[in-house]
Amino acid sequence: ILNVEQSPQSLHVQExxxxxxxxxxxxxxxxxxxxxxxxxxxxxxxxxxxxxxxDEKKKGRISATLNTxxxxxxxxxxxxxxxxxxxxxxxSYNNNDMRFGAGTRLTVKP
Amino acid sequence: xxxxxxxxxxxVMGMTNKKSLKCEQHMGHRAxxxxxxxxxxxxxxxxxxxxxKLSINESVPSRFSPECPNSSLLNxxxxxxxxxxxxxxxxxSxxxxxxxxxEQYFGPGTRLTVT
Numbered sequence: 001i002l003n004v005e006q007s008p009q010s011l012h013v014q015e016x017x018x019x020x021x022x023x024x025x026x027x028x029x030x031x032x033x034x035x036x037x038x039x040x041x042x043x044x045x046x047x048x049x050x051x052x053x054x055d056e057k058k059k060g061r062i063s064a065t066l067n068t069x070x071x072x073x074x075x076x077x078x079x080x081x082x083x084x085x086x087x088x089x090x091x092s093y094n095n096n097d098m099r100f101g102a103g104t105r106l107t108v109k110p
Numbered sequence: 111x112x113x114x115x116x117x118x119x120x121x122v123m124g125m126t127n128k129k130s131l132k133c134e135q136h137m138g139h140r141a142x143x144x145x146x147x148x149x150x151x152x153x154x155x156x157x158x159x160x161x162x163k164l165s166i167n168e169s170v171p172s173r174f175s176p177e178c179p180n181s182s183l184l185n186x187x188x189x190x191x192x193x194x195x196x197x198x199x200x201x202x203s204x205x206x207x208x209x210x211x212x213e214q215y216f217g218p219g220t221r222l223t224v225t
Binding site: 004031032034036041042043044045046049051089093096097098099100101102103 | 114150151152153154155166168200202210211212213214215216217218219
């Protein structure tokens with residue numbers, strides 16, 4: 001069974017704070033790790049796709065790292081803004097099967 | 111055009127009805143996906159079409175029947191559903207199927223309620 005776990009489930013931060021959350025995934029037969037940002041009433045939006053151990057990707061104030069040997073990825077947001085409030089989903093592609101985590105719900109207070 | 115559209119936005123149907131969900135993209139993507147998401151749960155992959163052929167069927171009950179009439183369209187035909195099938199149904203596409211290395215573009219979903 002392919003389990004993808006995300007923590008924490010929810011997070012409340014103040015505007016300007018930096019924050020990070022975790023995605024853990026099975027390391028066997030791993031091929032790719034996806035991060036998506038999902039705002040309420042909108043479509044999930046792709047942030048990053050990473051495949052190689054040690055990969056680091058950055059988009060503006062958001063960055064992500066990947067450790068395929070131990071099966072975890074971190075997503076970092078620097079200087080959080082209210083518009084960063086959303087659910088952040090990760091998904092792991094292992095052995096021709098893609099599984100999502102339940103997401104981390106981030107609320108940034110002005 | 112980087113949009114995936116889904117119709118209808120909301121659907122209420124009885125257990126004896128037959129209905130269809132539609133998904134469309136004009137990005138030239140060759141892989142399309144159906145996901146089911148129950149409240150506060152992760153999206154669950156149902157079907158994957160690669161080059162208009164069904165490549166992955168995640169043991170979904172036969173009351174859900176996918177169809178890919180052409181590379182831009184993906185349908186999900188619904189028949190004799192159960193109340194527990196009520197969920198948000200998401201469609202997505204990616205430029206290639208591969209081994210998951212392509213980001214997926216999602217539609218806004220169809221909120222289905224089975225009464």
